[in-house]
Amino acid sequence: MNIGDVARRSGLPAKTIRYYEDIGLITPLRSANGYRTFRDSDLHKLAFLGRARALGFSIEDCRNLMTLYEDQSRASADVKRIASDHLEKIDAKLAELQQMRATLANLVSCCAGDNRPDCPILADLATDPEH
Amino acid sequence: MNIGDVARRSGLPAKTIRYYEDIGLITPLRSANGYRTFRDSDLHKLAFLGRARALGFSIEDCRNLMTLYEDQSRASADVKRIASDHLEKIDAKLAELQQMRATLANLVSCCAGDNRPDCPILADLATDPEH
DNA sequence: GATGGTGCTTCCATCTACTGGAAGGTCAAG
DNA sequence: CTTGACCTTCCAGTAGATGGAAGCACCATC
Helix, strand or coil: HHHHHHHHHHCCCHHHHHHHCCCCCCEEEEECCCEEEHHHHHHHHHHHHHHHHCCCHHHHHHHHHHHHHHHHHHHHHHHHHHHHHHHHHHHHHHHHHHHHHHHHHHHHHHHCCCCCCCCCCHHHHHHHHCC | HHHHHHHHCCCCEEEEEHHHHHCCCCCCCCCCCCECCCHHHHHHHHHHHHHHHHHCCCCHHHHHHHHHHHHCCCCCHHHHHHHHHHHHHHHHHHHHHHHHHHHHHHHHHCCCCCCCCCCCCHHHCCCCCCC
């Protein structure tokens, strides 16, 4: 299977698939004309990667998760630790974003949004943090 | 005032302040020895930038917000539009993260986390999306 | 066999917002 | 005069792709 077909089937852009090969996440074969040739196992890995990336795992996490996936003697604790760490990061990010959202939504709701210059959003941004 | 003092006062790393000058967000003066010399207006701008960045505005948004801030004949509608657009992006990101979090938390809670290889997290990642 | 269109290849640059580090000049204290 | 804390510039690297150029490969048609 050529990269175009794989891209359609996996939902990943061809560019991304080449990139994943570049960084050693997959190693498709090559046919005589130099084209990449993807096996079912490559497709499978790409699906795994796509799913893990969709859950927000970093590329390095994905690499480790794939290694664990292929290791029949893995301990599920190792997988769980990666996932739990990631969950913590997501929670931290969520808390940060929620804080931003609250402040910003408040400011937006206070701004008239007309053609006059007075603006509570700018006023807030210009606030000296010491006061 | 030298960059070290400004860094302490603004809470921004000196590196970041130099970077902000590099991309034209501030233009401190220079003293005879080549050191940057910051005026109150520079400090004020850096505080504005720090606050805007803390609210998640992109550098380009910050640039536009600063321009509006300095434009006495601005319309608050222009500020509000930037902030509302940003709020929408935050909401989109929040929704995405919450979805990730829900899926991930569920998987983590289902994983025994022991020394056996069976792992619902890996099982989920390996799921063929067509089924 | 020439041509055209699509698909594949590599390589290099670009994006965001910094951050790290090297090499070297400056300044105040002792 | 030396030491140490500052300051300077410049270059490289981070994450995870993405855009684009230049150039083969392949297939269908005329």
